[in-house]
Amino acid sequence: MKVLKELFDSNKKWAEKVKKDNPAFFSQLSEQQDPDILWIGCADSRVPANEIVNVRPGNIFVHRNLANVVVHTDLNCLSVIQYAVEVLKVKHIIVCGHYGCGGIRAAMESKSHGLIDNWLRHIKDVYRFHQNQIESIEDLDARADKLCELNVMEQVANVCHTTILQNAWQAKQDITVQGWIYNINDGILKDLDICISGPDEIAHIQRLKE
Numbered sequence: 001m002k003v004l005k006e007l008f009d010s011n012k013k014w015a016e017k018v019k020k021d022n023p024a025f026f027s028q029l030s031e032q033q034d035p036d037i038l039w040i041g042c043a044d045s046r047v048p049a050n051e052i053v054n055v056r057p058g059n060i061f062v063h064r065n066l067a068n069v070v071v072h073t074d075l076n077c078l079s080v081i082q083y084a085v086e087v088l089k090v091k092h093i094i095v096c097g098h099y100g101c102g103g104i105r106a107a108m109e110s111k112s113h114g115l116i117d118n119w120l121r122h123i124k125d126v127y128r129f130h131q132n133q134i135e136s137i138e139d140l141d142a143r144a145d146k147l148c149e150l151n152v153m154e155q156v157a158n159v160c161h162t163t164i165l166q167n168a169w170q171a172k173q174d175i176t177v178q179g180w181i182y183n184i185n186d187g188i189l190k191d192l193d194i195c196i197s198g199p200d201e202i203a204h205i206q207r208l209k210e
């Protein structure tokens with residue numbers, strides 16, 4: 001092993017430390033996982049889900065992609081949501097964005113970025129839905145921050161509109177969908193005060209009847 005040997009060394013140290021604190025940790029976790037939370041976050045290396053809420057493996061089921069987008073044709077994200085809701089029976093789904101998101105910044109530009117333009121279009125849609133509100137902000141950084149927040153709200157709605165969530169709620173499964181945002185400048189999470197816990201709280205056009 002010539003490359004990245006230091007990662008294997010540091011992995012060994014980490015596993016030893018965890019075992020020292022709790023000798024049964026790995027044997028217990030290897031049997032089953034029982035997380036209460038599904039985290040949908042940005043792939044950005046500065047926003048590692050477990051680390052920023054300071055929890056060990058086993059507590060959070062995680063899906064990350066560029067700019068924490070939930071698209072209703074993305075089989076990857078939908079499969080994660082389905083597994084989390086139907087098999088793991090998580091109680092909360094958190095969409096967590098972050099200020100200073102490169103994906104959000106790129107979506108605000110007119111310049112082409114190649115293949116990724118197709119992904120960024122989902123964020124450009126969010127911009128278009130809230131164009132007046134966003135463009136009423138003079139400062140460009142503040143504008144980007146606002147789009148980071150609005151994108152989280154939109155993706156929370158997208159999670160709620162999936163048949164997975166609607167079926168779960170119809171079956172009386174207790175599950176909330178929430179929107180948070182993380183500040184990479186100080187490491188602090190902010191609750192965007194959006195917490196959806198049933199189909200009555202989503203737009204009627206998206207609501208599916210049994």
Ligand code: CO
Pocket residue numbers: 042043044066067068098100101102103104
């Ligand atoms: Co990002």
